[in-house]
Amino acid sequence: MTNIEHKYLNNTWIELSESAYANNIRFFRKIIGARPEFSVVIKANGYGHGWQSIARLAMKNQVDSFCVHSLGEALRLRRAGFNQNILIMGHVPIGRLEEAVEENFRLVVYNRETLLRLHEITASLYKLARIHLKLETGTFRQGIAQEELEWFLKELKHTPRILLEAVYTHFANIEDTTNHDYADYQRYCFNQLVRLIQSNGFPILKKHAASTAAAMLFPETHFDMVRLGIGQYGLWPSRETMVSYKEKFGEKISETLQPVLTWKARISQIKTVPADNTIGYGRTYKTTRDSRIAILPIGYSDGYDRMLSNQSYVLIKGKRAPLRGRVCMNLIMVDITDIPDVALEDEAVLIGKQGEEEITIDQLAAMSGTINYEVTARLNNEITRIIVD
Ligand SMILES: *Cc1c(COP(=O)(O)O)cnc(C)c1O
Numbered sequence: 001m002t003n004i005e006h007k008y009l010n011n012t013w014i015e016l017s018e019s020a021y022a023n024n025i026r027f028f029r030k031i032i033g034a035r036p037e038f039s040v041v042i043k044a045n046g047y048g049h050g051w052q053s054i055a056r057l058a059m060k061n062q063v064d065s066f067c068v069h070s071l072g073e074a075l076r077l078r079r080a081g082f083n084q085n086i087l088i089m090g091h092v093p094i095g096r097l098e099e100a101v102e103e104n105f106r107l108v109v110y111n112r113e114t115l116l117r118l119h120e121i122t123a124s125l126y127k128l129a130r131i132h133l134k135l136e137t138g139t140f141r142q143g144i145a146q147e148e149l150e151w152f153l154k155e156l157k158h159t160p161r162i163l164l165e166a167v168y169t170h171f172a173n174i175e176d177t178t179n180h181d182y183a184d185y186q187r188y189c190f191n192q193l194v195r196l197i198q199s200n201g202f203p204i205l206k207k208h209a210a211s212t213a214a215a216m217l218f219p220e221t222h223f224d225m226v227r228l229g230i231g232q233y234g235l236w237p238s239r240e241t242m243v244s245y246k247e248k249f250g251e252k253i254s255e256t257l258q259p260v261l262t263w264k265a266r267i268s269q270i271k272t273v274p275a276d277n278t279i280g281y282g283r284t285y286k287t288t289r290d291s292r293i294a295i296l297p298i299g300y301s302d303g304y305d306r307m308l309s310n311q312s313y314v315l316i317k318g319k320r321a322p323l324r325g326r327v328c329m330n331l332i333m334v335d336i337t338d339i340p341d342v343a344l345e346d347e348a349v350l351i352g353k354q355g356e357e358e359i360t361i362d363q364l365a366a367m368s369g370t371i372n373y374e375v376t377a378r379l380n381n382e383i384t385r386i387i388v389d
Contacts, residue, residue, distance in 0.1 A: 011297040012265040013384040015352075016053050018060075020258035024234050025061040027257065028226075032215055036222045037206070038062075039087065041229035042077075043069035048303065048376035049233055049261055050385030055082055057387065058232070067227050071096055074105050087132060087227075091142075097121055101129045106165060110134045110144040115155055115162070122161035132166040132206075133197075137189040138182070139172040146193060153200045166206035166225070167194060175213040175237035178244050183214070187221065213237040216245050234259040235361060235372045259361065261376065262352030263383075266345045267316070269295040270336070279333050280325025285310055287324075292337045294321065296348055299330040303379035304350065307368035314348045317341070318355025321348070351375075 029038060040063050041047075046054035055066065055077060065085035068074050071093075074086045087106040094117050100107055101121050109115055109131040118129045133152075136143030144152060156164060169190045174183045190209060207223040212231035214221040234257045236242045273293050279285045296314065300306045309326040314334050321334040336342045347354075351361055361372045368375070 010266070010384050011268065012263070012302065013386060014050065014379065015262040015264065015386055015388045016049060016057070017258070017260050017262070017389070018057060018387050019389055020234050020260045021054075021057045021232065022061050023258050024232050024260070025058070025063060028215065028228055028231055029062075031219075032222050032226050035224075037064045037208075037225035039065040039067050039085075039208075039225055039227050040232050041067040041089075041211070041227050043067070043073060043089070043229075044377040045379075045381045047230065047233055047373065048379035048381075050381070051076070052080055053385045053387055054232075055080070059084070065225075071100055071105075075099070075103065078103055089227075097129075098125070101125060101127055104128075104130065106130045106132055108132050108134050108142065108168075110136075110142050112148075112152065112155065115152065115159070118162055119155075119159040122159070127161065129162045130165045131162055132168055132208075133164060135167055135169045135190060135193045137169045137186040137193070139170050139186070141170065143169065146196070149193065149196065153197065153202065156202075164202055164205075166208060167197060168208040168225075170211065171209065171214055171221075174211075174217065175241050178240050178247075180217070180244075183218070187218075211237070213241045216241060217248065230373060231257065233261065233376065235376075238371070259352070261361070263350040263379070264352075265296045265298045265314075265348050265350060267294045267342065267348060268297045268344075270342060270344060271295070278325070281328060282326055285325040289337065291324075291335055292339075292342070293324060294334050294336045294342060294348070296332050296334060296350075297330060298350065299328045299332060301329045301380060302383060303375075304332065305364070305368040305370075305375070305378070308364065311367050312364060313359065314350050315352075315354035315357050315359060316346060316348045318357055320357060 040058045042051050042054050045051050067087045067089055069090040074088050089108050092100050097117050098121050122129050134143045136145040171183050171186055206225055208225035210221040210226045212229055215226045230237050271293055273287050273291045275287050275289050277287050298304050304327055306327045313320040313322045317339050319339045321336050324333045324335050361375050365372045365375045
């Protein structure tokens with residue numbers, strides 16, 4: 001289907017701006033410089049943007065490699081023809097490690113069971129396993145603590161086909177605060193552990209630690225590779241990151257991030273509701289005047305949070321149309337009384353710009369009490385994604 005056909009044949013669709021994505025990659029390449037590996041994180045269906053479209057755009061913009069969460073995500077990328085390096089950052093079930101070795105994926109390792117199984121697999125297949133050792137520095141999520149490290153390194157010396165390709169860590173709160181003492185502490189711990197590993201005779205090829213916020217705020221965390229998630233999609237990790245970034249580099253900001261995603265839906269019915277009638281489940285909204293109501297064929301199952309009931313608005317003909325009543329599983333109702341000439345199948349923008357108006361992912365996140373990451377990650381993967389200019 002062409003983009004034009006998509007426009008007429010879908011009830012709802014997501015447009016991805018190729019120029020915005022290219023802008024964001026340029027922006028970060030300038031920040032991290034030419035040397036570190038530029039890896040894009042496309043877990044959770046490319047933060048809800050659509051993994052295949054984003055992977056294609058990433059390659060077009062000379063990104064070096066991918067990070068994903070699961071073996072399934074990595075296999076899908078391979079089967080779609082992406083032959084770049086793929087780091088699986090989440091747990092691979094021990095029973096499926098063989099598939100991961102066969103595909104030459106980079107594997108995060110932080111426990112002895114995985115290491116021992118990888119030893120068996122690599123010995124029987126005569127293949128190398130490439131591991132990225134995750135170091136515990138105080139996030140207390142995944143990671144191997146200093147006490148376990150000694151045993152781990154001893155074992156690693158007897159597993160000739162397991163290649164310690166990199167060591168890495170992940171910061172706990174860089175995006176949550178403008179006070180970066182804890183990040184400094186984690187960086188100190190990381191450097192200590194790296195020294196310990198090196199003094200055990202391991203030539204470490206790579207070190208990495210930075211997600212988007214760290215990449216933006218702390219050049220000293222770039223090391224040999226950056227794992228860029230939210231920033232590539234044109235979203236800031238948080239308001240605090242934006243404040244810290246402007247404080248630190250304010251005068252130097254010439255470009256900024258551009259949101260990649262626009263979510264649209266087509267009006268599926270228009271009706272008049274007389275004054276003093278209630279709209280939707282639970283009868284939570286009552287009309288105060290004769291109202292024109294448009295029905296849109298999307299709801300919480302598509303990723304439009306039910307918390308937005310009676311709170312948010314969509315854009316129709318460049319104007320705001322407020323939600324009336326509760327968000328249903330597949331439908332919402334919006335007020336178009338003050339917007340003239342609205343017709344059946346007109347486009348409504350749920351996220352993004354229309355005319356002079358814009359509804360941002362950050363606004364929707366604030367209204368539903370969450371973060372931008374969750375708003376996009378929950379967009380249903382069945383919604384058609386199309387790439388536009
Ligand atoms: C998701 C994730 C990232 C990317 O984080 P952003 O804030 O989206 O840039 C990096 N590293 C790890 C380990 C992650 O899980």
